[in-house]
Amino acid sequence: MTVQIAIPSKGRLSEKAIDMLEAAGIELAGRPDRQLTTTAGDGRIEALFARAQDIPEFVAHGAADVGITGWDIVQESGVDVEELLDLGFGSCRLVVAVPEDAEDPLRDGVRVATSFPNLARRYFDEEGIDAEIVTVSGAAEATPHVGVADVIVDLTSTGRTLARNRLVVHDTILASSARLIANREALSGAKEEPIREIAFAVDSVLQARDKKYLMADVQEDRLDDVAELLPGIEGPTVVPVQKEGWVAIQVVVDADAVYEKIHALKKLGAKGILVTPIERLVP
């Protein structure tokens, strides 16, 4: 049985989505600049390259069983799909931004330029503001200057584009990042297992990202102190070494704790400390 996965063919999310699948061991036979579909993994997966904007519809209607796209796009499309994983990349916020010198910008009759008309409409309805939504396909940040709109609803990550256009964030509507989504029927049918396998493999990459593998030689009589310092998943692995009275320990540690752990290990007399990245972590 083949599982179809929809992957962004270009744009901000494309390369990172492909990198993440490959890190999870799902190698793609082809690239989106050359073809529309390609095989992946051991041939039981078919990759379908599509615009990030179209992926929620593709997955909701079963053209693909799973897909990778931005949460903002999924929410704007309004389709009913299962969210399997937050992939952590493509982080941004959908915000209401107003000109920095505007007085009372969000009054009734306000004109709002956006490429997210559904989310914008819902926001202003909930706020009880009678807004006129002007749908644009991009560059919403320029519209207040040319008199097309008074305020905008747009994505921001660094805030630089807003600042350059002398706009300030008034409110955040949605926090977004890339997600792995699935078709609900596929997930409750015969394809459930291969879909869960894909999610599991990708999750093992996510788990590994924040971790490092640490190895060191320590004196056997300091093992209790070392174990307390390095709890690991099930305590450190202890391996015999030739040197009398010494052992090697191996343990998974949080990446942001590595610096501190090395320092403490040195104080306990550890030698030959080695820190390596982890490709995948399957607890």
Ligand code: AMP
């Ligand atoms: P694309 O138009 O194909 O480049 O993809 C746009 C998608 O990338 C958005 O819908 C978001 O999910 C994501 N993204 C992440 N950061 C930003 C940002 N600062 N501006 C626009 N899109 C972003």
